[in-house]
Amino acid sequence: MNNQWFSKVAVWLVIALVLFTVFKQFDRTAAAGGQIGYSDFLEEVRSKRISTVTLQESGNGATEIRAATTDGKTLRTTATYLDRGLVGDLINNGVKFDVKPREEPSILMSILLSWGPMLLLIGVWIYFMRQMQGGGKGGAFSFGKSKARMLDEANNSTTFADVAGCDEAKEEVKELVDFLKDPQKFQKLGGRIPRGVLLVGPPGTGKTLLAKAIAGEAKVPFFSISGSDFVEMFVGVGAARVRDMFEQAKKSAPCIIFVDEIDAVGRHRGAGLGGGNDEREQTLNQMLVEMDGFETNLGVIVMAATNRPDILDPALLRPGRFDRQVYVTLPDVRGREQILNVHMRKVPIGQDIRADILARGTPGFSGADLANLVNEAALFAARRSARVVEMADFEKAKDKIMMGPERKSMVMPEEERRNTAYHEAGHALVARLMPKTDPVHKVTVIPRGRALGVTMQLPETDRYSMDKERMLxxxxxxxxxxxxxxxxMNQMTTGASNDFERATQIARDMVMRYGMTDELGPMVYSENEGEVFLGRSVTKTTNMSEETMRKVDSVIRRIIDEQYTTARKLIEDNQDKMHAMAKALLEWETIDAEQIDDIMGGKPPRPPKDWTPSSAAGVNGGSGNGGTPAVSTDGAPAAV
Ligand SMILES: Nc1ncnc2c1ncn2[C@@H]1O[C@H](COP(=O)(O)OP(=O)(O)OP(=O)(O)O)[C@@H](O)[C@H]1O
Ligand SMILES: [Zn+2]
Structure with a gap:
């Protein structure tokens, strides 16, 4: 049964029950006036003061008696047993009487009486569920209303100019704008319009922004809802919401419906641990029905966003549904520059700001990360009460985003600080000496996030794949x-456990996923383990023989041993540089690429640019090389 309907009925029944009880009570009190004892009544009969009597059998063999007196009053009484003498008395005293059959309570009443308390409980329960889900605005009656937020054309000022760095995607959706502006005309000209457009891409790449911009450009309303808003406790609520949302949208056509995180409802049916999920499937089915059900010339375009197109139910992707997919990828250098420019327009920026340099320094950043970068930089500037945001603020913001916030207040024992300094120096030295590594950008022993220290390496350009040598x-x-x-330090600390995990994972992937070893050859030995919770890959097993497994293990072991030995030799052969780097770290807390260059060249490192002996509080040596962030090599995670 539909839940919305059900809750309404429940509430009305509860109200009816209460009214009924009150009425009954009232009825009884009203009648109580003429109530007399049975023997008194017999007395009245024998004294001939009664003119008419009605007898009615009630439960338990008793008899309800109503009587009218000769002077026009009414009396009531109850004979608790069947008095065979009563009828004789009535006849002898000339009383007219009438016998009524027992009155069966009506079916409705008996249902009410037996189910009432339960309905009451259900009603109370539903009420509390509503309260718990927040949004109690509509009370118990707005269950199946969609939670879609509508942004009407007047309040949506987003345009394509706000969306930067994804020109291909913009190009692909431009015709949607023409369509929404005038659906009839567009179709007369022979344009074919998709019903659904799926925006696919990593989080924060601007999918929502793009959809909103289409609505903004076409000046049509924008309904947005998240897939997870459909997922409710009660079976049927999600489906009702979908129906309601489409109804609302049809009324405001032309318009855009945007479903964020569609994977929350659109996941492959029958997937998922713990058996089928009826609610989700019903919601999905309803969505499919609605999408099939409306005419394209209505002018409603359904857009949805996901970063997991692979787990979507194929039915969603069939013609007539989300039959067009638009990829919104992470921005490249130029895209990042454009996005930075878009967001820098909103804050006062210093003369020295170079968006192109910042863009080069932020490979792997999404549009949302970049928006966040500008925001954080503005906060740093505000904290120093500056009027404009400067490059140093951006550097700090970048470090914060990439390595986590500094935890300067954390007091580290000297011994641990020394240990961290050598640990990070070890990473940095090996990174400088091994072939095909990313340049070391910055090394710090200021605790950040969970890490006690961080060695940050930055790729010189955006990179899309790894090769074997780089992995080694x-x-x-x-x-x-x-x-x-x-x-x-002649000791081993727990700080390296994360390093080991990552090293082992890389070695394992080389052997099992990328077929990068001669011994085992170009073959994949592992299934993709990513989706265990989605249920699809749970049943897959790796069919590896015992022997192969042992071989895989020994090859992983060999890779790890070889790389360990290589690294150890580098460190032992360069002890002087290690000491110099650790010393610099202990003194300045952060060293940058230029200082590392000095150390590696056997020279004493230059002091940090903003270093004054008095500011020994560990000023973060803002690297002025216009640096470039991204892959930050570990940091020793705090010992747990
Ligand atoms: N291409 C872009 N141009 C300008 N700003 C962007 C861009 N991409 C993201 N942003 C900024 O990041 C914010 C978040 O982006 P948005 O919510 O659109 O990403 P999304 O892809 O929908 O993310 P999610 O998948 O997490 O929902 C935007 O409001 C905007 O400020
Ligand atoms: Zn480490």
Missing amino acids: STISVLFGGRIAEEVF
Whole structure:
């Protein structure tokens, strides 16, 4: 049964029950006036003061008696047993009487009486569920109303100019604007319009923004809802919401319906642990029905966003539904520059700001990350009460976003600080000496996030894949930290556990996923483990023989041993540089690429640019090389 309907009925029944009880009570009190005892009544009969009597059998063999007196009053009484003498008395005294059959309570009444308390409970329960889900505005009656937020054309000022760095995607959706502006004309000219457009891309790349911009450009209303808003406790609520949303949208056509995170409802049916999820499936089915059900010339376009198109139910992607997919990818260098420019327009910016340099320094950043970068930089500027945001603010913001916020207040024992300094120096040195590694951008022993220290490496350009040599070098760099602790501090700490995890994972992937070893050859030994919770890959097993498994293990082991040995040799052969780097870190807390260059060249490192001996509070040596962030190699995660 439909839930919305059900809750309404429940509430009305409860009200009816209460009224009924009150009425009954009232009825009884009203009648109580003429109530007398049975023997008194017999007395009245025998004294001939009664003119008429009605007898009615009630439950338990008793008899209800109503009587009218000769002077026009009414009396009531009850004979608790069947008095065979009564009829004789009535006849002898000339009383007219009438016998009524027992009155059966009506079906409705008996249902009410037996189900009332339960309905009351259900009603109360539904009420509390509503309250808990927030949005109690509409009370118990707005269950199946869609939660879609509508942004009407007057309040939507987003245009394509706000969306930067995804020109291909913009190009692809431009015709939607022409269509929405005048659906009839567009169709007369022979344009074919998709019913549904699926925006696919990583989080924060501007999918929502793009959809909103289409509505803004076409000046049509924009309904947005998140897939997770459909997922409710009660079966049927999600489906009702879908129906309601489409109804609302049809009334405001032409318009755009935007469903964010459609994977929350659109996941492959029958997937998922713990059996089928009726609610989700019903919601999905309803969505399919609605999409099939409306005419394209109505002018409603359904857009949806996901970053997992692979888990969507194929039925959603069939013609007539989301039959067009638009990829919104992470921005490249030029895209990042444009996005930065869009967001920098909103804050006062210093003369020295170069968006192109910042863009080069932020590979892997999404549009949302970049918006956040500008925001954080503005906050840093505000904190120093500056009037404009400067490059140094952006550097700090970048470090904060990439490495986590500094935890300067964390007091580290000197011993641990030294250990961290050598650990990070180990990473940095190996990174500088191994082939095909990303340049070391910055090394710090200021605790950040969970890390006690961080060595940050930045790729020189955007990179889209890894090669074997690069992966081997990365493993060595990861081991550098622990090796330095062993060699110089003569101890092993828990700080390296994350390094080891990552190193092992890379080695395993090389062997099992990328077929990068001669021994095992170009073959994939592992299934994609990513989707365990979605249920699809749970049943898949790796069909590896015992023997193969052992071989895989030994090859992983060999790779790890070789890279460990390589890294250890580098560190042992460059002890002087290790000491110099650790010393610089202990003194300045953060060193940048230029200082590392000095150390690697055997020279004493230059002091940090903004270093004055008095500011020993560990000013973050803002690297002025216009740096470039991204892959930050570990940091020793705090010992747990
Ligand atoms: N291409 C872009 N141009 C300008 N700003 C962008 C861009 N991409 C993202 N942003 C900024 O990031 C914010 C978040 O982006 P948005 O919510 O559109 O991303 P999304 O792809 O929908 O993310 P999610 O998948 O997490 O919902 C936007 O409001 C905007 O400020
Ligand atoms: Zn480390």
